[in-house]
Amino acid sequence: MDQVVAQIRPAFEDLLQHTDFVGRHIGPGEADQQRMLDALGYPTIDALIKNVIPAAILSDAPLMLRGALNEVETLEALRTIAAKNQIFKSYIGMGYYNCHTPTVILRNLLENPGWYTAYTPYQPEISQGRLEALLNFQTMVSDLTGMEIANASLLDEATAAAEAMTFCQRVSKSKSKTFFVSQDCYPQTIDVVRTRAAPIGIDVVVGDHLTALDDLDYFGVLLQYPNLSGEIHDYASAVESAHSKDALVVVAADLLALTLLTPPAEFGADVAIGSSQRFGVPLGYGGPHAAYFATKDVHKRLMPGRVVGVSIDSRGDTAYRLAMQTREQHIRREKATSNICTAQVLLANIASMYAVYHGPEGLKTIAQRVHRLAATFVSGIQALNQSKNLNELGIEVLTTHFFDTITLRTVGHTQAIHAAARAQSINLRIVDADKVGIAFDETTTTEDVAALWRIFSSAGQPELSFVAVEAIAADHIPVALRRTSGFLTHPVFNSHHSETQMMRYLRALADKDLALDRTMIPLGSCTMKLNATTEMIPITWKEFSAIHPFAPLEQAQGYQQLVSELEQMLCICTGYDAVSLQPNAGSQGEYAGLLAIRAYHQSRGEGQRDVCLIPSSAHGTNPATAHMAGMKVVVVRCDDNGNVDVADLQAKADQHAADLAALMITYPSTHGVFEQAIREICDIVHAHGGQVYIDGANMNAMVGLCAPGHFGGDVSHLNLHKTFCIPHGGGGPGVGPIGVKSHLAPFLPGHGLLETGIAPVSAAPWGSANILPISWAYITLMGSRGLKQASQMAILNANYIAHTLAPHFPILYAGKDGKGSTVAHECIIDLRPLKDKTGVTVDDVAKRLIDFGFHAPTMSFPVAGTLMIEPTESESKEELDRFCNAMIAIRHEIQAIEDGHISAESSPLRHAPHTAMDLTGEWERAYTREQAVFPVTSLRKAHKYWPPVGRIDNVYGDRNLVCSCPPLSDYE
Template sequence: MNDTHIPVPLARLEQRDAFVGRHVGPDADATGAMLHALGLASLDRLVEKVIPGAILSPAPLALPAGRTEPEALARLREIAGANRVFKSFIGMGYYDCHTPTVILRNVLENPAWYTAYTPYQPEISQGRLEALLNFQTMVSDLTGMEIANASLLDEATAAGEAMTFCQRLAKNSAKAFFVSRDCHPQTIEVVRTRAEPLGIEVVVGDHATDLAALDYFGVLLQYPGSGGEIHDYAGVVAAAHEKKALVVVAADLLSLTLLTPPGEFGADVAIGTTQRFGVPFGYGGPHAAYFATRDAHKRVMPGRVVGQSIDSHGNKAYRLAMQTREQHIRREKATSNICTAQVLLGIMASMYACYHGPHGLTTIAGRVHRLTATLAEGLRALGVTVLTQHFFDTLTVAVDDAGAIHSAARRREINLREVDAHTVGISCDETTTRGDVETLWTIFAAGAAVPDFDAIEQKFPQALPAALQRTSAFLTHPVFNKHHSETQMLRYLRGLADKDLALDRTMIPLGSCTMKLNATTEMIPITWREFGGMHPFAPADQAQGYRQLTNELEQMLCACTGYDAVSLQPNAGSQGEYAGLLAIRAYHASRGEAHRDVCLIPSSAHGTNPATSQMAGMRVVVVACDDKGNVDVADLQAKAEQHGDKLAALMITYPSTHGVFETAIREISDIIHRHGGQVYIDGANMNAMVGLCQPGQFGGDVSHLNLHKTFCIPHGGGGPGIGPIGVRSHLAPFLPGHRVAGLEGIGAVAAAPWGSASILPITWTYITLMGRDGLRHGSIMAILNANYIAQRLAPYYPVLYRGENGMVAHECILDLRPLKDSTGVTVDDVAKRLIDYGFHAPTMSFPVAGTLMIEPTESESKEEIDRFCDAMIAIRAEIEKVGNGQFDPQDNPLANAPHTAAALAGEWPHPYSREQAVFPLASLREGKYWPPVGRVDNVYGDRNLVCTCPPMSDYEQN
């Protein structure tokens, strides 16, 4: 390459109407300055030094040039226009709803909420943690359970998690899990997918007649049933407990405002979705599922849990509780591979409950039930057989010709549920009107006069079973009872957001997490009705826009990765990992090699890798890494030979978890292939490769992609995320299928056929805007920014790992262990002190304890990167003062960080000044971020676990 040539002229990329110049932080002058600091003449030379020549892609991406923002939105409008959004009465766990506009504008469309990261640093996450505690309280109250998590991915995967939860806790030796046939069909399919690799027998049957003769460790019931019937499950629960089995109830939250909650009739677990609490259909997602259980089971509950603790001043503070359950600690012994939640959607649902309150929710539920009961009475008056006796919002009706009914409905742009040739389902929701009910009567009337709505409605033929009507109070905490006006809600949301640090305020330099620009143009389409208003099981001919979008996006991702096929169904990175290993497993089985069950995983791998491996029925064998952080090829060779014909796969992250491009990646892949295994390349670090090298071309058979990292879907405070997988052609037949939607492949891994479809336009728009040259340029600039940080900070903190040419990839690891040994200052102290400087901490102690992993991304300007480096250098000087005795070893700005505004009032007890505490750099006087709490006490929080809003008695005592 020519050292004087920059691959794509920056002047062209920075034209005023070009998106690339807005997405990439450093301009031409800044780029030149950073290259000069690194002693490099060009970006080409940087690429030569970082990317191994053996894997560098010689050709540009097979993508068109980037478009302008108006062009991209206009094109996406055309695609969206091909969707036909009908009024949905399909149900099956998905309901249309009204998103309160104050929540739409101030949560979903607000970068203060959608650009936030997972709240691992609680001091700068108090707003979203409080909102999640509200979510947990809402779920616990409505389900009658004692504890709930901070959300899961969707109802079906929550059911899968509940199945393995029951298996761990049941006090019997049964191998079967019973699923009521009245559960939603997509849930049944995902449960079957989850069960098969683990050797669990799934028995689907009639809970009323089939359970007595069976041995089982758990039971899954739907409440109300998928067909609408409300069953009294008390006897089933008692019988299951007699057999020392556990009972899971998938419950509709809105119905629980009127019905006896599962916790009150003895269920052990309640799961479900909060979608109808203000979150649009979105063709299937993203939506926040919930998981609630008894307090006795809290330490094996999957997912994240928010709990209360105290800070260094004794004040109440929130934090993620029980973090020792995280996969990077427990690895293959983790209870689940779920390491994310659906935070943004969970917050929307919790705010929906706050905005409406218990009375408002009950009113909405009562209206839905009243319309459904009126509909049922009118159908009976027309001579239609209503099969559902007791119901909340869903009816199943018998007809002579279901096809004719569906045709008549679609002529009026209405979708009903397709059950069979003589049965139709109808589900009402918050958006159902009197006019809708009368139109439905017309469809079934076949020309006869429709009933008198007022006459039927006035009688109110209530259809809830008397014995199952709710009598207990719920949502009694003040947070659900004082934010009902828009003014109050607006100020509450603003107050919570002001407590937090998100990407709209500052760089978030998290290694392995790629917190890059989520451009406004990319975000705009997600609230379009054409994308958000479609039910996931709407007829395919109504979703042609989505088909075009997904087909084009799959082709784009194939072009970026070098793979031959892509599945967009996995709705999180963890689920992408899982789907990838299932594809490998199914491939081996198709060749008569089902015995291959050994998965090699480097010791540096993210903890979800071994957790996922065990979920897929594989045995984990750890491969050593050398002192440079690379896979020990000799150990890999030995392990591959040792396990021979049992080798199923290697899971490897590339660039490595240590932030370097390993030169032996082709050799590593060849070793696995020679021994009959498949190579799974974790795509978490794809941001360093797009346009430069392709995993599908240098040895990978399958990769998952974190669309919330490389491809700009926001982290949303810890979710949503999407984890599609790309595969080589031989694995394409084993991508996830979906029987409910008629998609071929192995079993479904998510409830909806295309996972979290409504946010796919974000990635489509990003790739369309960047184009082939812009994507490559973005990857190069991510690498440049990381190397510039490593170069600036290396004199102050050792950079732990570098590639053969002394360079890092898109992230670097700083080793703070020598500083701890010499001064006592810990990595936690540095992380908390960064808050005083206005920064979120880098990734702490991963993949090596006592280190910080930094990833600046291409979106950060040199000015912001220098500001971060200045903070780190100033902190290094403070550490030096601790080491040489200028600062007290126990009472110093690092040990006491972060410092709150409240701590400055009154007497100042510390030997350093207030100014040193809160304004260590003069630049902080303008736009200072004030953390709302001091350092949070994690030990206290776990010893005194409180995971719901405090009871009213706490307020009365005050």
């Protein structure tokens, strides 16, 4: 047998080494591509592309990327890079802690495409699993903070604090423009709060909350609990002082500490924010991590971010949905409470399942153990210091009351201590030349404490016995602030503590949902493409996942190489000169881009430029972001074909020439077409002194074919979670880096650890660094040829769908003059005429698609009453045909209403989706059971998806808002 293996292995390995990943990523094979082109009437893909993309911007030049690697080579290359990272035991803390990801959660959630390829749960009937997980997250946060309502996560702790600041300004009755921040908050949080405050005229005052609050006028206060040094303060008097001035109080609280400490709500805080990272989410060099935001119920409609609520379905059974959609930026635009479009759903779900798995007693046990380790370490230092036979160490414990973090005065010893620690592969927090900080965590062991004692002790001092020292260690949590209230009492947190139970719970939730592992997700503007397994594998390697974001740069040389190379790759793909990977969402990228433009104008003495032109078709994040950046939004009309009205743009540019800051435009347009006048549009803005911001949401149609940095863009954000394969994760994580031309490069986001750029927009220097290997791997696997082919196929697939559906549904925008048959990477079908004739709505079509096993396209955006479809390059012709057949079958059902054979109210469209429960009992509907659940015969032979709930009552959910786990009686 060994001889046979020896003979075949070389041939097998040679075959493996030359496997083409491009063919794995792109759905249609060559024969199917030609069939699709024949149907469209084009001899070649190049002929189609030349008809779709304006000749003025189309480029034949190959991307100057290195040759593509296969999957084996790519993983080997990434292992070589990862090996350059040094894994130290980090006691740095500052909001980032080592923790254990339970392996049952690692395998069945983080590494499970049923969870990480899901889309934002805007279609709740096919999202009940992840909605339940998010409801668990909200309940966990509400219970631990004592607040009445929590959202379903934000991007990171620092941006949550910034959101809290603007929230306080909206809610507070104070007329002050000042926001007070305790000097003991995390420095990265203070920096991001200052970034957010500057453009909107908020004055941030940083000081000592013990002395500054009485004499200052302010609308809000931010406090850290426990604080940067580890000290636990009783903030009751500070809260009382703030409330006496009509100000609100925000407390940035550690969730694990709150299992032992009095919750912020119980001492009067109005808002609690923070990170859930230490609940099972790896360090990942800074992210992605789910932040939280919790407040009082009375403020729920002003709270930023998404909220999961409880409603009922068509049978009156409990069902979950995203609540209070009218707060969202895509509806309210520049009047939105926030520009945030994504959250950190995948990470929030990990954190929620960590709480489910451990339960309240398990979490409390972990917290108590962490505190005992910290307390024992302090007792050991004190014992060493008080040794009568030896010289004093000269080390003083400065923190009196603490949970897990302590600060020590180390005058004369600081450098030696840091050197001794790093010699043992240990990182301590560098406070200043005379102080050292240490933060203990879930992964700390008794051996680690003994190792720290040796580092802090002088030569010749005796070894301490951990057991003996622990026996005399005091509890350092103040009696007055010890938690007495219960938490996580709901059965979900007390039922799944064995691996068998947890595995089955996660499976049961995933089975309720439709993700990319089951079916195409044809959402326009969201690019739900393949997230290849090879791209995903490296994110759980400890060399990437176990690095603290504030570790010395020499320990993260692998990450530095990865970041540098990915920045270069993205520059090549976009035509820009520099890239920042710091923004950890597309919304943050937009914001960073406009801040760069704002700072550029100010550097030239033109700070008065504050007008931002935005087409009427733009995504709602654009005007919301412009408002956040301190700009005035002026809307530019679109013509009947969905293009920017160039005459109106010229008139608006003339009108605001002295104050024009920027134009924000999406390309290809939000309507799914490559506008012919894009160069003219850019030239008009530049001629009037403005900068051009090109929204990169639709970059998936441009890579290798045209580049925004070459046809007039000054800055673009890129959605790495779209074009460059980072999975959507059910609504996050995302990465939204910005590319800029050279004149804007000095104004890219900076950070306390960086020496370049301006103010930071995220807590960590490189944002969600842990998932950057995904995009690096995708570009490396595809190479120049593959990336171009992916863009071509995205356009071909979209045009094939538009062509196939055109005889059945009007295609709203198509062709260079609106009369042709070509679209870009997505198409819009217009249901408004059918609604006028039959009463059938986009909701009816979307819900009926569930019965066919499909996620709905984007509903009523950018035009109300329409469906926007984007198939991506990853879907096969077979899957495209399956989707088109479903849409055509639905059209026939609508025709039956038109012809008077059935009413809209009695039709399967209005009753969709159909659950298994609908088939039980008497059947009194005007159509058959078979038509309800097997509307096409192919469904009988395929794995049928059964929606867990019927159509959900949105109005009921908002009128009877419940945003935490309902009592068990609701399920009976």
